[in-house]
Amino acid sequence: MKRQLILEDGTVFVGEGFGAEATMKGEVVFNTGMTGYQEILSDPSYCGQIVTLTYPLIGNYGINRDDFESITPAISGLIVKEVELEPSHWKNEESLHTFLLEKGIPGLSGIDTRKLTRLIREHGTLRGRICEIDAEVKEVVEGLHLGGWQHNQVETVSVRDPYHAPGDGERIVLVDFGMKHGILQSLIERQCDVVVVPYHTSAKEIMRLRPDGVLLSNGPGDPKDVPGAIEMIEELFGRVPIFGICLGHQLLALASGATTSKLSFGHRGSNHPVREIETGKIDITAQNHGFTVDLDSLKGTRLKMTHEAVNDGTVEGLKHLDFAAFSVQYHPEASPGPQDANHLFDSFLQMIADEKQLV
The missing domain is CATH 3.40.50.880 (Class I glutamine amidotransferase (GATase) domain)
Incomplete structure (x- = not known):
């Protein structure tokens, strides 16, 4: 299902939704780790943030019971180039998609994460919203500016x-x-x-x-x-x-x-x-x-x-x-x-x- 990431500067990235079909806003940041997406998802320091993973293939080893950094994830969303829906690993217990679905966290795949990362590096972190494909860009941008930054993380x-x-x-x-x-x-x-x-x-x-x-x-x-x-x-x-x-x-x-x-x-x-x-x-x-x-x-x-x-x-x-x-x-x-x-x-x-x- 097509969904979109809208940034506060009006930039729009369209991709395929996975995980929860939730509408979430947050500070859009990037992480350069090649592995460790489960730890990233469950790290409380990402509270209120939409995380872009620069490594292109995410979800290939699934989710297991051992690698959590917290019980309840506080991340607002996940952005990836490509998501693997059928992981293969001896410790795998569920896919990244089903985990995000259960936790109410939206994901977006199939977008140009290199372009998004370069944008963040050039302009700094930006507020953004993962939302439905038919959301009005101007209204979302106005809402992001009115909302300000989160201070109760x-x-x-x-x-x-x-x-x-x-x-x-x-x-x-x-x-x-x-x-x-x-x-x-x-x-x-x-x-x-x-x-x-x-x-x-x-x-x-x-x-x-x-x-x-x-x-x-x-x-x-x-x-x-x-x-x-x-x-x-x-x-x-x-x-x-x-x-x-x-x-x-x-x-x-x-x-x-x-x-x-x-x-x-x-x-x-x-x-x-x-x-x-x-x-x-x-x-x-x-x-x-x-x-x-x-x-x-x-x-x-x-x-x-x-x-x-x-x-x-x-x-x-x-x-x-x-x-x-x-x-x-x-x-x-x-x-x-x-x-x-x-x-x-x-x-x-x-x-x-x-x-x-x-x-």
């Missing part, structure tokens, strides 16, 4: 109530701003005793849980949309070791006096090279973010830049010079894909051990 995807994943190791309070399950799994594999708490949990409530360390998770949207989290981090500095990932990295920077801004088209993919400044070592990383910490804003703060993006020089890692706290913009837990940065969870636990020795 973290509230939408964060866990509602705390829960406990027991372990015999260090107690880690994991603040869920839109947490990928891979982060929790990385801590469980290291025998950590993990308590997952909502994004609006106060520093007082966190310290009442007697944490050995606090991990600030990834999540969607603008870090300035969660000012309460910035205040919470400020209060935790010097009281407990902190590790921030992606949105958690940006929030840690804001709590330290730095600023953040929106990137033109963001970093989304599984092959982004990052340089560790002290050693020159390059890690190939998975990334998914539309905002960045402003490099110039680090002057006058007590933050040291530890990692930089090879492609554009943006801030990819920070360390606090006064407190036991560090952060990275990329995803050290990412799977499938590179495992280069997985050691950062061990670095976090080592920092906790070092701090205990000082007491």
Whole structure:
């Protein structure tokens, strides 16, 4: 069935609909990963976004029970060049089409994803709507401009109530701003005793849980949309070791006096090279973010830049010079894909051990 993607600048892409026959709007972005579409679909950081996959054939290995990053997908839509409706893989349990259909997520195939990606790279991310073929373009464009940008993504995807994943190791309070399950799994594999708490949990409530360390998770949207989290981090500095990932990295920077801004088209993919400044070592990383910490804003703060993006020089890692706290913009837990940065969870636990020795 023919459907269309209408962008806020009036550009129209016509293709074949798959998944749900829903009308959905969102920020249109692109991801350069060759695999991992199931993880992309279920990553809460894509809340409110329509994702274009630059790899041409999507759905060929289907959907399985093991590779989800969340239970309920928050993505608004999926754009692909070609979709495979009859997947073949030993782990396959259902097709991409049936999964999207069950979850109420629209897909669009058969469009020129290279053209769409070039458009986003040239003009920046755009608002768009996947809708019926007979929708009036002018009315849709007007609606997209009136609707503005979404600002409640973290509230939408964060866990509602705390829960406990027991372990015999260090107690880690994991603040869920839109947490990928891979982060929790990385801590469980290291025998950590993990308590997952909502994004609006106060520093007082966190310290009442007697944490050995606090991990600030990834999540969607603008870090300035969660000012309460910035205040919470400020209060935790010097009281407990902190590790921030992606949105958690940006929030840690804001709590330290730095600023953040929106990137033109963001970093989304599984092959982004990052340089560790002290050693020159390059890690190939998975990334998914539309905002960045402003490099110039680090002057006058007590933050040291530890990692930089090879492609554009943006801030990819920070360390606090006064407190036991560090952060990275990329995803050290990412799977499938590179495992280069997985050691950062061990670095976090080592920092906790070092701090205990000082007491």
